[in-house]
Amino acid sequence: xxxxxxxxxxxxxxxxxxxxxxxxxxxxxxxxxxxxxxxxxxxxxxxxxxxxxxxxxxxxxxxxxxxxxxxxxxxxxxxxxxxxxxxxxxxxxxxxxxxxxxxxxxxxxxxxxxxxxxxxxxxxxxxxxxxxxxxxxxxxxxxxxxxxxxxxxxxxxxxxxxxxxxxxxxxxxxxxxxxxxxxxxxxxxxxxxxxxxxxxxxxxxxxxxxxxxxxxxxxxxxxxxxxxxxxxxxxxxxxxxxxxxxxxxxx
Amino acid sequence: xxxxxxxxxxxxxxxxxxxxxxxxxxxxxxxxxxxxxxxxxxxxxxxxxxxxxxxxxxxxxxxxxxxxxxxxxxxxxxxxxxxxxxxxxxxxxxxxxxxxxxxxxxxxxxxxxxxxxxxxxxxxxxxxxxxxxxxxxxxxxxxxxxxxxxxxxxxxxxxxxxxxxxxxxxxxxxxxxxxxxxxxxxxxxxxxxxxxxxxxxxxxxxxxxxxxxxxxxxxxxxxxxxxxxxxxxxxxxxxxxxxxxxxxxxx
DNA sequence: CGTTTCGTTGAAGTTATTCAAGCCGGGTGG
DNA sequence: CCACCCGGCTTGAATAACTTCAACGAAACG
Numbered sequence: 001x002x003x004x005x006x007x008x009x010x011x012x013x014x015x016x017x018x019x020x021x022x023x024x025x026x027x028x029x030x031x032x033x034x035x036x037x038x039x040x041x042x043x044x045x046x047x048x049x050x051x052x053x054x055x056x057x058x059x060x061x062x063x064x065x066x067x068x069x070x071x072x073x074x075x076x077x078x079x080x081x082x083x084x085x086x087x088x089x090x091x092x093x094x095x096x097x098x099x100x101x102x103x104x105x106x107x108x109x110x111x112x113x114x115x116x117x118x119x120x121x122x123x124x125x126x127x128x129x130x131x132x133x134x135x136x137x138x139x140x141x142x143x144x145x146x147x148x149x150x151x152x153x154x155x156x157x158x159x160x161x162x163x164x165x166x167x168x169x170x171x172x173x174x175x176x177x178x179x180x181x182x183x184x185x186x187x188x189x190x191x192x193x194x195x196x197x198x199x200x201x202x203x204x205x206x207x208x209x210x211x212x213x214x215x216x217x218x219x220x221x222x223x224x225x226x227x228x229x230x231x232x233x234x235x236x237x238x239x240x241x242x243x244x245x246x247x248x249x250x251x
Numbered sequence: 252x253x254x255x256x257x258x259x260x261x262x263x264x265x266x267x268x269x270x271x272x273x274x275x276x277x278x279x280x281x282x283x284x285x286x287x288x289x290x291x292x293x294x295x296x297x298x299x300x301x302x303x304x305x306x307x308x309x310x311x312x313x314x315x316x317x318x319x320x321x322x323x324x325x326x327x328x329x330x331x332x333x334x335x336x337x338x339x340x341x342x343x344x345x346x347x348x349x350x351x352x353x354x355x356x357x358x359x360x361x362x363x364x365x366x367x368x369x370x371x372x373x374x375x376x377x378x379x380x381x382x383x384x385x386x387x388x389x390x391x392x393x394x395x396x397x398x399x400x401x402x403x404x405x406x407x408x409x410x411x412x413x414x415x416x417x418x419x420x421x422x423x424x425x426x427x428x429x430x431x432x433x434x435x436x437x438x439x440x441x442x443x444x445x446x447x448x449x450x451x452x453x454x455x456x457x458x459x460x461x462x463x464x465x466x467x468x469x470x471x472x473x474x475x476x477x478x479x480x481x482x483x484x485x486x487x488x489x490x491x492x493x494x495x496x497x498x499x500x501x502x
Numbered sequence: 503c504g505t506t507t508c509g510t511t512g513a514a515g516t517t518a519t520t521c522a523a524g525c526c527g528g529g530t531g532g
Numbered sequence: 533c534c535a536c537c538c539g540g541c542t543t544g545a546a547t548a549a550c551t552t553c554a555a556c557g558a559a560a561c562g
Contacts, residue, residue, distance in 0.1 A: 072400075074404045076408060077490055082408045095389075099390050100393060100394070100397065104400060104401075104494070124386070127382040127385050131379045131385065132378075134382065134386075134389070135378045138385070139350050141389055141393055141396060142346065142351060143351075144396055145347065145396050145399060146351065148400070151403060152399060153327070153333040155451065157332070157451060159517090160518075191541090192540075193540080197407075201518075202520075203540095204519070204543085205517085208542090208543085211542085223527090223540090224539095224540075411549075411550075442507090442509085443508075452550075452551090453550070453551050453552075454509095455510090455552075456550055456551070458511085459550095474508090474559080475507090503562100504561105504562100505560100505562090506559105506562100507560080508557105509556105509558085510556080510557080512553105512554090512555090513554090514552085514554105516549105516551070517548105517550070519547080519548070520546085520548085521547095522544090523543080523544090524541105524542080524543080525540105525542075525543100526540090528539095529536100530537085530538105531535090532536100
């Protein structure tokens, strides 16, 4: 009698990836898709609050987010935490570990996530045999840098009110591009503590600042997240325009 | 009579690049060196205060710093400026422009600089024919990201005193690796305004904070820059350790 | 020898942090 | 069912950190 296997979650072949058809991602050739498919070794779920990657780790896995939200962060010895950026569907996690000796930041799941795991060992092969994918990796790294530049400007030079408006507008814009095909509810799955740790503010002050945004009718705070009511108003409050990116690659 | 040409600065062939022998840079194969040499089209000087790159620019040049200091920054409409990072010998400038449509930040020379200019059009060829160099480009982008992460942590979560100590320690460590073969004077060519715009603080508060570092005997302020007296003391004040990187690539 | 750039300082005012509660909804165990 | 607890949000008050304003000194420059 055949031994019944534990239920394996259905593994989606890259060729039928639900993300690819979305307008914000660039089309891949069959050859590229085949390589990516052969590069993928597993599909891993992650629960909210789970550590996906830990600072100091060596040879971490290389992932792409298929669904869900997460965030990258660093902490000082005494526990002060700075959230560096968020990861959304289509984003890579762990690229740094393939390039540096050890991870310089941690990653945690914000919602339930599904991650595509890739084979680290074949990473050099990607550079040898797939120059356009190699270029895409550079593209992805440059995009991350550009987001970090924007955050640094924000944390360094914007007022608390502008900063908060910027962050929510920025996340809304990313969510629109990466997730929402036809806009469902525009809501961001964060607590005010996450916002505080992203903006470099205390929780109390963050709360009072968000209240102002709510009083202006720009956002609403829900159970465990925030709903964007007036995205254009947020843009104005932050003196920010979302960069209009062309179709982006994702591995 | 022959028309006397303007003095052309001697152009250094990449094979005899004064930077390459330094211990912090990785060795290149002859093949790689030949490619880089053929990739280089000019050697450009830049004077202090000169704009090397401007936000919004399309198709900017691609450079590597051969000598001198510069910095990357962004400004808000009302003039508030945030310095994002500094560029030192061996660093690339303008990579973003080869990947995104337009530059998202500006770059300015801090001291007199010499820049090696590369041929943008051959950038795709680099990915096709030189996979290890392509990997190096990704390496460089990942290193920049890692520095930005560190800065964001600093600006978001460290106190003014820690931030200042961190910045000076960080720049000293980079200067040691990139410039000083046998430690000359460990001095950084910045004004207090630059420090303020990097830390996200006002000039006045920066001045008072730097004074504390001076009173502790950690640094000394000179004409138009700062001399590092006690690097280990700065590390301690910032709760920071310089990451020990292996030999790094540079194009 | 005036002008500009850079560093310095005191004082007043604003912004943000810390401390200390309290509220509300959901989940758990008695 | 209710009591309790816990995580997340909210609020007021005291304090600390940081900014702004205003001014001055000193070196560098043309």
